[in-house]
Amino acid sequence: MKLMISVESIRFPLTGIGRYSYELICHLNQLGLIEQISYFNGRAVVDQLPTEQAHDAQVKPSNQYRLKRWVQSSSVVSELYRQVLPWAQRRALKNHADFLYHGPNFYLPPSGGLKVATFHDLSPFTFADCQLPARVNYMQKELKKTLATADALITDSEFVRQELASYFNWPLERIFTVPLAASAEFYPRLSESTRLVLSHYGLQHGAYSLYVGTIEPRKNLITLLEAYSRLPMDVRKRWPLILAGYQGWNSQSIHQRIEQAEQEGWARYLGFTPAQDLPLLYAGARLFVFPSLYEGFGLPVLEAMSSGVPVVCSNSSSLPEVTADCALMTAPDDVVGFTDLIRKGLEDELWRVEAVKKGLEQARTFSWSDCAQQTYQVYQEVLQK
Secondary structure (H helix, E strand, C coil): CEEEEECCCCCCCCCHHHHHHHHHHHHHHHHCCCCEEEEECCCCEECCCCCHHHHHCCCCHHHHHHHHHHHHHCHHHHHHHHHHHHHHHHHHHCCCCCCEEEECCCCCCCCCCCEEEEECCCHHHHCHHHCCHHHHHHHHHHHHHHHHHCCEEEECCHHHHHHHHHHHCCCHHHEEECCCCCCCCCCCCCHHHHHHHHHHCCCCCCCCEEEECCECHHHCHHHHHHHHHCCCHHHHHHCCEEEECCECCCCHHHHHHHHHHHHHCCEEECCCCCCCCHHHHHHHCCEEEECCCCCCCCHHHHHHHHCCCCEEEECCCCHHHHHCCCCEEECCCCHHHHHHHHHHHHHCHHHHHHHHHHHHHHHCCCCHHHHHHHHHHHHHHHHCC
């Protein structure tokens, strides 16, 4: 087997699909079962996996993020990019038709060989109003191209597998569920090991609730803030709500509500936090809260459980698959229910002890090694047909 896999989404600090791509490639290499693995950066075939050092020497993450957002916000630039890119990709891949190509970030370039793509969710179609219109238009067109040319698809959850088959009438037998995993740096830590990082943010171990994720409508943060505001003020002041993540599109009303909560003294927005700080922010939290309307997998929830932190989340989309019976869950629109569960999660010591134990056990059922092994089996399935 000769594999060509896209590394275009690998940007440091690693988040989301970039983390998935990086971990998958590293563990595929460790398997030692593939004759040759080459990498495609979107424009050229390269021999080396991207490294943090190489990234740091090129563009600062903040500048790169602003450039990416500018391109995504312009329908003209996005469409021009979409039209020109296939020509360059076809030239770059013309001598690699004997490779199986895997696009771990939805997209597939024009090439003559067999192709596999990973669909992480269907939000560009099912939650299109929660993203930049130009980006939605780009993704919808490109994802339909992927569906027309892929030999098999991989999803992070059974929920998305069924959704993909139903939404596009795609053959279910050609869609394979391969769960993600939390990275090794997410594990329980004592207060001594979190003190330095938490003090930088003015936090104390075990003295806050945490949300990690993009600040955007799909994450249902207005419901979270309303639910938290219903807690007694002494509870909110003792365990304030801390939010960390990029500022997403159409998030003005969310930030206004966060600012109001900050003025009242029971919430804080940290912005995007460095990747090296996140595991300690997780491990220092008393409770992780995640009310999302829709998730293809919900990696932050798994990272919280791996860190030994109890979880309160919505019962939507893929989240029940990830948490099993380890989290307190309610409907995404149930403000009163969230308030009750958050208070239980903060105050019920018997439940908290059991939730930590069960959460760690559940988290151990996910691993990047298993992800790589199951992905390799998908490759085998495609090659044998």
